[in-house]
Amino acid sequence: MDYLAIRQDYRSRQLDETSVAGDPVELFQSWLKQAFEAGITEANAMALATATRDGVPSVRMVLLKGCDEAGFVFFTSYASAKGRDLSENPVAEAAFYWRELERQVRIHGKVERVTRGESEEYFATRPVGARIGACASPQSQPLRDRAELEERFAGVAAQYPDGAIPLPEHWGGYRIVPQRVEFWQGRPSRLHDRIVFEKGENGGWGIRRLGP
Numbered sequence: 001m002d003y004l005a006i007r008q009d010y011r012s013r014q015l016d017e018t019s020v021a022g023d024p025v026e027l028f029q030s031w032l033k034q035a036f037e038a039g040i041t042e043a044n045a046m047a048l049a050t051a052t053r054d055g056v057p058s059v060r061m062v063l064l065k066g067c068d069e070a071g072f073v074f075f076t077s078y079a080s081a082k083g084r085d086l087s088e089n090p091v092a093e094a095a096f097y098w099r100e101l102e103r104q105v106r107i108h109g110k111v112e113r114v115t116r117g118e119s120e121e122y123f124a125t126r127p128v129g130a131r132i133g134a135c136a137s138p139q140s141q142p143l144r145d146r147a148e149l150e151e152r153f154a155g156v157a158a159q160y161p162d163g164a165i166p167l168p169e170h171w172g173g174y175r176i177v178p179q180r181v182e183f184w185q186g187r188p189s190r191l192h193d194r195i196v197f198e199k200g201e202n203g204g205w206g207i208r209r210l211g212p
Contacts, residue, residue: 010102010186015193017209024181024197024205025069028105031183032067035098046094046107048074050085058085064094065122071175072107073114075122077139079170084140086111092176102186109179119172131165132156182210 021027035043044064051057058081066073072094077083086092090112096105123131136152143149156165178199185193192212197205 009188010190010192011188013102013185013187015183015185015195017195017207020183020195020207022205022207023069024178024183025067027183028107028181029067031098031101031103031105032064032096035096035101035103038098038100040098040100043096043098046074046096048082049093049095050082051089051091052085053088055089058082064096065173066175071109071177073118073173073175075119075171075173077134077137077171078113079141080139082140086174092174094176104182104184106180106182106184107176107178108181109177111174111176114173114175116167116172120167122173123167123171128163128165131163132160134171135165135168187212 021030032043042063045061046064047059048062049057049059060082062074062076062082064072065075078087090110091108092111093106093108095107096103098104123134126134132153136156137149138152180196180198182194182196187193190212194210194212195207196210197207200206
């Protein structure tokens with residue numbers, strides 16, 4: 001494949017720092033709604049980057065499951081690789097990319113666990129199979145083979161034949177408390193619009209434009 005020949009020019013959709021909402025969460029919610037309305041599958045999928053105590057990074061795709069003024073919420077095993085990273089270095093960055101709208105959003109901030117009650121409330125909404133999987137999977141740990149995973153799944157399913165599966169102690173939610181949120185809009189000739197919101201010491205948001 002000739003990677004050098006791959007080119008995509010962008011349309012003239014505009015992002016202007018003088019006309020955007022003064023709150024990045026409000027703007028993000030508007031963009032996410034537009035992404036779903038455009039028919040983008042799993043528009044709430046985000047690349048989540050974490051790092052160890054020594055700064056060794058890793059990134060993976062997760063699903064955003066909550067967004068309000070408090071922050072951006074996702075769920076996982078606390079014993080997973082990302083969970084171990086966040087226990088050592090509770091800072092993360094997430095990136096959304098909606099190709100059809102020629103938009104990106106980057107969110108940077110400290111990370112905290114959501115309450116047990118919030119995790120239980122979300123866990124109860126998951127399909128039975130997903131709840132069994134959360135209990136059965138030793139996430140990020142080695143497995144003998146596929147059969148071992150299926151055996152573990154079957155064991156949990158047999159333990160809870162009525163489907164009333166409680167939230168595992170090792171599983172729950174994290175909230176990225178945003179300190180910096182950047183919105184990127186593709187523009188012609190690579191003169192993209194980049195608007196960044198940064199949290200000030202007084203708790204308010206400052207807005208500025210960045211070069212593309």
